[in-house]
Amino acid sequence: MADGRPVVVVTRLDDVTADLVIAELNERDVPVVRLDPGDLSSSVTMDVFVGGKGPEGRIATPTRDLDVSQVRAVYWRRPSPYTAPVDVTGAEALWCIDQGRYGLGGVLGSLPGAHYINHPWRNRDAEHKPAQLATAARCGLRIPPTLITNDQKCARRFADEHGPVVYKPIRNTDYTDAQGRHLNIWTAEVTPDAITERLSMAPHLFQQRVNKVCDVRLTVVGGELFGVRIDGSSGLDWRLHYDQLTYSSVEVPPDVARAVRAYLNAFGLDFGAFDFGVDQEGRWWMYECNPNGQWAWFPDHITEQITRALADRLQHPGVSR
Numbered sequence: 001m002a003d004g005r006p007v008v009v010v011t012r013l014d015d016v017t018a019d020l021v022i023a024e025l026n027e028r029d030v031p032v033v034r035l036d037p038g039d040l041s042s043s044v045t046m047d048v049f050v051g052g053k054g055p056e057g058r059i060a061t062p063t064r065d066l067d068v069s070q071v072r073a074v075y076w077r078r079p080s081p082y083t084a085p086v087d088v089t090g091a092e093a094l095w096c097i098d099q100g101r102y103g104l105g106g107v108l109g110s111l112p113g114a115h116y117i118n119h120p121w122r123n124r125d126a127e128h129k130p131a132q133l134a135t136a137a138r139c140g141l142r143i144p145p146t147l148i149t150n151d152q153k154c155a156r157r158f159a160d161e162h163g164p165v166v167y168k169p170i171r172n173t174d175y176t177d178a179q180g181r182h183l184n185i186w187t188a189e190v191t192p193d194a195i196t197e198r199l200s201m202a203p204h205l206f207q208q209r210v211n212k213v214c215d216v217r218l219t220v221v222g223g224e225l226f227g228v229r230i231d232g233s234s235g236l237d238w239r240l241h242y243d244q245l246t247y248s249s250v251e252v253p254p255d256v257a258r259a260v261r262a263y264l265n266a267f268g269l270d271f272g273a274f275d276f277g278v279d280q281e282g283r284w285w286m287y288e289c290n291p292n293g294q295w296a297w298f299p300d301h302i303t304e305q306i307t308r309a310l311a312d313r314l315q316h317p318g319v320s321r
Contacts, residue, residue, distance in 0.1 A: 005070045006031035007314045010108060010120075011077035012038065017296040018077045020303065024311040030072075033064045037108070038080030040100045046107065054112040059104070068107060073115040073314040076123065077292065115317030117221075117270045117310065118291055126267040126291040129170050129205065133288075139262040140255065141286040144208040152199045155206055156192040164189055164209040166236065187237040209236075210285045212277035216250060219295045220260055220272045221309040227252045228298055229278075247299055256284050263289065270313060 007030055011018040018034075025032050035044070039061070048057035048068055059066045082100040084093035109120055116122070126132065133143050147158040148170065159165040169185045176182055189209060215230040215238050229250040233241045252260075256276075264272050273293025276284045295306050 002029075003072060004031065005072035006033045006066065007073045007075060008032075008066065008071055008108075008111075008114075009034045009075045009077060010037065010079050011075075012036050012080040015078050017294060018075065020296055020307045021075060021310050021314070024307050025314065028311065028315060030311075030315050033061070033066045035059065035061060035064075035066070035108075036079050037100065037104050038083055040104050041083050041085045041096065044104070046104055048107050055107055055110055059107070068111055071111045071114040073117070073317045074108070074111060074119075075117050075310070075314055076120050115270075115313070117313055119268065122268045123291045126269060126272075126289065127171070129288060135263055135266050136259070136286050136289070139266060140259040141263065142283060143286055144210055146205065146207045148203050148205050150200050150203050152195055152197050155195045155199055155204065158206055159190065159192040159195065162208040163192075165206050166190065166209050168205045168207060170203060170205050186240055189236060207287075210277035211279055212285075213280055214278050216274075216276040216278055216284065217293075217295075218252060218256075218260065218274040218276060219293070219306055220264060220274065221306060222270055222313050223261065224309045225252045225257055225260070226295075226302065226306055226309070228302055242297070247302065249302065253284060260289075267291070271310070 007025055009018050009022055009032060011034065013036065022032050022034065037044070040046075043062050044059065046057070046059045048055050048059070050056075054069070056069045057067075059068060082097045082105075084096035088096055105120070118126075130148060133146055136143050145158075145162050147155065147162075149155050149158075166187050167190045168187050172185070174182070175185065190206070215233070217228045217230060219226040219228070227250040229248045230238055230245055231248070232244045232246045234244055235241055238245060260272070260274055264270070269291050271291065273290045273295060275287040275289070277287065278284055296303055298306075
């Protein structure tokens with residue numbers, strides 16, 4: 001008998017990655033409800049009762065009506081931020097935003113029996129880079145020597161002892177200039193002399209540079225691993241050189257495969273996008289794992305495999321592959 005319960009895709013309107021998975025689910029005749037919590041103040045209504053059976057009731061969008069007790073799986077992608085009604089400002093607006101985040105967000109995080117890729121609270125836990133590195137090391141992954149500090153002397157000493165050293169932001173956040181233009185902080189090599197007293201303004205992450213021959217983006221969906229070798233970057237951070245890159249599938253070493261699965265289990269994740277550098281001896285060094293990373297820019301034959309794997313997990317959440 002067919003399972004009529006829907007898959008809920010939590011994301012904003014302009015999410016090409018989610019579009020691919022939704023299209024695949026549609027091809028399989030799996031019901032889908034697309035929901036953006038950022039629309040709560042304008043076009044989403046909720047009526048949820050919590051009693052002895054857990055959440056019951058409905059969440060409605062302009063095109064869908066969702067029974068919260070009958071959700072098969074949740075694909076948590078890139079929802080837009082919670083907002084207040086346009087005519088509400090100041091403290092009242094902040095109050096409305098918090099009520100939405102903990103009200104609708106709390107319901108969406110408590111759907112009975114639903115399988116999450118990934119649960120938003122697990123994503124939040126796994127976004128902390130110090131926790132990523134500590135967990136990776138505990139699970140058997142190689143990580144470069146790393147220092148997190150706001151002390152100039154300590155940072156300079158680390159750069160002297162472990163150079164060449166690179167700087168990375170601990171978290172990528174919205175960063176704009178005085179004109180409101182978005183700025184990005186990319187991974188860059190730093191010398192001891194470049195580290196100034198301004199370091200004391202916030203913690204900074206310094207890491208020994210890996211003498212790499214290529215990069216690898218390893219996307220993991222459930223038990224399936226999709227390793228992609230990235231070549232052609234003329235600089236340290238390949239994200240600055242997309243037009244130069246080439247991609248090829250690569251086999252994942254058994255020790256790395258075991259370790260990344262242990263890593264996801266440690267955080268309670270079903271999906272992860274790992275970034276590695278591979279050195280001249282063929283050793284894989286983990287830089288980070290984005291629990292909600294992108295993958296849809298790969299060549300079609302790779303993207304299609306990941307799309308099908310995600311659709312499989314959402315359509316048949318209890319089946320291991």
